[in-house]
Amino acid sequence: MPALVLYVTGGSVRAERAEQQLRALLGGLDEVSLDVVDVRTDPGAAEEAAILATPTVVRTDVPLRVIGDLGDGQRVLSALGLNGQPVARAEEVRSA
């Protein structure tokens, strides 16, 4: 089951916007879990995931992550391998 973690810098308008956009986007998808991590209150988790800036969405079951404007839902899903394409393809591209 695909699992996502959204890393944000708590309290910023960008954090709020990113979470709203991502939740709205995932509302239409079954079986995608989402955790939200505030890099200010949980710096350990951010360091472990090597988060350089936020908002960053990390897919934990496969090595895919996106950063920046989450407003274009189709591009977000596509970059995270959640647009119906087999995830293996993204991995193949990476290792190619």
Add this chain to the structure above:
Amino acid sequence: MTDVADRGVLPGADFTAAPREELENLLLAVLEDNADAILLLESDGTVLFANPEARRVLGSDDLAGQSFGFPLAGDEPAELDVLVAGKPRVFEMVLNRTRFLGREVHVATLRDVTARKRTEEALRGFVSTASHEFQTPLAAITGVAEVLLEEAEEGIEAVDMIEQLQLIARQAGRLRRLADDLLTLSRLDAGRREVRRQVVRLSDVLGQALRTAGVADDFEVDVPEGLLVLADPDHVQMLIGNYLSNALKYGETPYVVTAATDEDQIVVKVRDHGDGVPASFEPRLFERFSRYRNGGAAPGGTGLGLAIVSELAQLNGGDAWYEGSEGEGAVFCFSLPVA
């Protein structure tokens, strides 16, 4: 020629004819010395190259090979939060796609826009605050004027209306101060920064300000008569006036004004014995529209006074700063050149 000039190329410099090595050195210097953080990313968001500013901002000397993330931006730059040395900063990310070593790569340029964002947010807040600031006295004036009108129609004598008329005058005064502050700042912004430097005796300006405000007895003054500054007399008056009203508004007695020479500047300090300014608010004290609210509504200030003080002091070759400590009273200072 026009074509070359349009592209921002120096007349006479034929870039196509420059030796490849020269061009490479130039482009590398532009990249290395750039004030923006620049990242070259693989198609999956892995960092291929990071310029020194990117390494500084992202807090790592070893970014190559790390995953930045597949970068997403629309027509407008994307906004990112970055903790730079533990402090939150806002960056705008602009993306370009290009080809490098036969594959598609992203060039992500990150520009620090923290100051602009802070101003925008403060401005948004101020527009709403200013509307309230105008509304409150206007509502009071309108209300009292209507009552007065009714009373006048009923034949009540003017002598009984003094309290209400005083209230109108007070509220109108608040409106005037707000309009004055806004006008002063807009003039400073518009570059109307003429400074009529003259020799000004500090004790004279201070004495006059205290008498005008009717608070001469409330302040303990230690300003030697011989202290002369070289500054615009109107500006000196505004500097002192702002600090005095600030002390009266936010501080507690005893209020003390001192002035002394420090090398080529004269430093004026206005001290009160109230709670002082919370340490967390100190960095924003002289910013425009910033106003400390201790739970409830702030007392009648416009949030512009200290910003005006800071700009006027600097305009006259001096500075403005804060020296108090939380819980031990506030000390507001400004300096001006010795005459």
